[in-house]
Amino acid sequence: MSDDVIKTEGLTKIFNKHLAAVDHVNFEVRNGEIFGFLGPNGAGKTTTINMLITILRPTAGKATVLGRDIVKEDSEVRSVIGVVPQEYTADEDLTGLENIFLCADMYGIPRKVAKERAEELLKLVELTDFGNKKVQTYSGGMRRRLELACGLINRPKVLFLDEPTLGLDVQTRTATWSYIRRLKQEYGMTLFMTTHYLEEADALCDRVAIIDHGKIVVIGSPEELKRSLGGDVITLGIKEDADVSEIIRGAKHVKDVKKENGAYRIKAEFGEITAPSIIEVLRQKGYTVTRLSLTEPTLNEVYLEYTGKSLRDSEESRENVMIQRMTVRRARQ
Amino acid sequence: MTEVSSYSPSRLRGLWALTNRELKKWYKAPLIFFLSIIQPIIWMGLLGKAMNLSALVPANIPGLDVGAVMKASLGTSDYFSFMAVGMIGMTALFTTMFSGMSVVWDRRLGFLNKVLSTPVSRGVIIFSKVLSATLRSMFQAGIIIVIAFAFGLQFGAGFSLLNLLGVFGILFLLCVGLSSAFIAITIRSTRMETPMAVMNLISLPMMFASNAMVPSKLMPDWLQPVVHVNPLSYANDAVRQLLIFDAIDYTQLAMDFAYVGIFAVIVASIGIILSWRFLRK
Ligand SMILES: Nc1ncnc2c1ncn2[C@@H]1O[C@H](COP(=O)(O)OP(=O)(O)OP(=O)(O)O)[C@@H](O)[C@H]1O
Ligand SMILES: [Mg+2]
Numbered sequence: 001m002s003d004d005v006i007k008t009e010g011l012t013k014i015f016n017k018h019l020a021a022v023d024h025v026n027f028e029v030r031n032g033e034i035f036g037f038l039g040p041n042g043a044g045k046t047t048t049i050n051m052l053i054t055i056l057r058p059t060a061g062k063a064t065v066l067g068r069d070i071v072k073e074d075s076e077v078r079s080v081i082g083v084v085p086q087e088y089t090a091d092e093d094l095t096g097l098e099n100i101f102l103c104a105d106m107y108g109i110p111r112k113v114a115k116e117r118a119e120e121l122l123k124l125v126e127l128t129d130f131g132n133k134k135v136q137t138y139s140g141g142m143r144r145r146l147e148l149a150c151g152l153i154n155r156p157k158v159l160f161l162d163e164p165t166l167g168l169d170v171q172t173r174t175a176t177w178s179y180i181r182r183l184k185q186e187y188g189m190t191l192f193m194t195t196h197y198l199e200e201a202d203a204l205c206d207r208v209a210i211i212d213h214g215k216i217v218v219i220g221s222p223e224e225l226k227r228s229l230g231g232d233v234i235t236l237g238i239k240e241d242a243d244v245s246e247i248i249r250g251a252k253h254v255k256d257v258k259k260e261n262g263a264y265r266i267k268a269e270f271g272e273i274t275a276p277s278i279i280e281v282l283r284q285k286g287y288t289v290t291r292l293s294l295t296e297p298t299l300n301e302v303y304l305e306y307t308g309k310s311l312r313d314s315e316e317s318r319e320n321v322m323i324q325r326m327t328v329r330r331a332r333q
Numbered sequence: 334m335t336e337v338s339s340y341s342p343s344r345l346r347g348l349w350a351l352t353n354r355e356l357k358k359w360y361k362a363p364l365i366f367f368l369s370i371i372q373p374i375i376w377m378g379l380l381g382k383a384m385n386l387s388a389l390v391p392a393n394i395p396g397l398d399v400g401a402v403m404k405a406s407l408g409t410s411d412y413f414s415f416m417a418v419g420m421i422g423m424t425a426l427f428t429t430m431f432s433g434m435s436v437v438w439d440r441r442l443g444f445l446n447k448v449l450s451t452p453v454s455r456g457v458i459i460f461s462k463v464l465s466a467t468l469r470s471m472f473q474a475g476i477i478i479v480i481a482f483a484f485g486l487q488f489g490a491g492f493s494l495l496n497l498l499g500v501f502g503i504l505f506l507l508c509v510g511l512s513s514a515f516i517a518i519t520i521r522s523t524r525m526e527t528p529m530a531v532m533n534l535i536s537l538p539m540m541f542a543s544n545a546m547v548p549s550k551l552m553p554d555w556l557q558p559v560v561h562v563n564p565l566s567y568a569n570d571a572v573r574q575l576l577i578f579d580a581i582d583y584t585q586l587a588m589d590f591a592y593v594g595i596f597a598v599i600v601a602s603i604g605i606i607l608s609w610r611f612l613r614k
Contacts, residue, residue: 053450054449054450055449078452079342081450083450085446085447087446089446093357093362102354103447103451105346105349105350106347106350106448106451106452106453107340108347108452109340113340154340
């Protein structure tokens, strides 16, 4: 058997006959790796996960999880995976422990084993003192951690995490990262996660796929992707209204210029030499540079490069989406 | 890497776990539990005691035996007893209605998605709703019988524990049928409003177009056919025969059981088939 834990071929989901939420997606997730799915709102991340965890039926294409077909062998797939969904799904009227036991019952895990595992998991997610409290009384971060514990109760071979750190404070987020790393190390689990925090993908993932409008635009390790950008990124703004892209393009070592939200994103080699020379060129033509920043490529730049969207934009709308989700859950057809 | 997790899900375990989850929301919430007991009592007081049909017939008309008149039309000389049984059917109707709504809740709160991503079978998910509504209704029925007895319900002459078993038997069938029907209505819904409207539309007429409060032979001709296809009528009849009538008409009782039983089996099958079809999209 091949080393691929997840494999998709032309996986497609079309909603309402014309909205291609996931459009002929091909990728493989290798045994024991953390694979990240990165993309803006509505890119199709959750839809992809929902197909892989067999709660959505693909419109076309096929996919296997641990060699089992997600359509024909759906119940086999469900028994070897763990899922930590994007939304809070625990039953608020029950306690944390009762929720975990409920999950255990779904997998047919004997109560004695479930008790041992629950204790271990509550310790892992630092909820030991809250196991007997109703979920209603949990904070958002505690709920996420409870979801994580529920998703792990069957010792899954593959764990699907849909935005595991969405809405968590920095401290809890970092703690979650360390749980995720431990899962990989201690249990040899394969993890498939979606995220919109680029530093998260950079820090955790062995490989990432950037998805936009239902299509995968690029796949690779964070290092590969950063290297593929070639060079540094200079962002600058000028006082005047004119479009100076052509002038900048004429400067030495400049490889590419894009105008975004009134600022210029310039890809250039030797950024620390090129930046002053661009300022000089612009000054000669009578333009005043009002701000400038120089960054070595991060996954952020990769993301911008491939999705053309500024992260800040998507982050703002992200907060809105989250607020919406917490109050009125999105009605799913 | 290919070895599957060492425990295999069992239908019964899953069914009980999910059913118990629903029941917990009820018996662990004292207020809801209390209300669900008090509700049939209020109905019984209002409809059974206030709408006292026997009082309509003046007792002092010479030569008129009120008891005999009542007995001829109701099958028992006591309207309250007649009515109390109607309340059992009505409580079953309303309680099972809520089981339908809880599918929509679970979908909205994301719980449904979580259960769907575990290996538990889809039919089990639906049947746990049916079962919890049924158990609740049967518990309420028990309460109604006890309280009605305290308020003067007169058991039939041949009443025995076996009859009581029969009462719960027919109620089980009725509730399985009703809650499957309500779930079938709501299973595709993502919002509360539509199923709510549909249920409101059918539940009260369903109750009044049955023999819950008035015997069917007293109803107008045009309503008779509706009363005669309404499973509630058959269940009410069976419960009355078993509980308060002095003499049991066994052919009719067998008919009642057969009718409600077939209703339950057909509707529950439809519910389970729909769950296979619509719980995954
Ligand atoms: N049940 C549905 N019916 C119709 N359209 C849907 C449904 N679910 C998702 N979509 C659409 O499919 C697209 C992809 O949605 P999806 O939830 O997969 O995005 P996502 O990448 O997870 O976004 P986010 O970062 O906001 O979670 C969106 O345009 C969304 O509106
Ligand atoms: Mg999503």
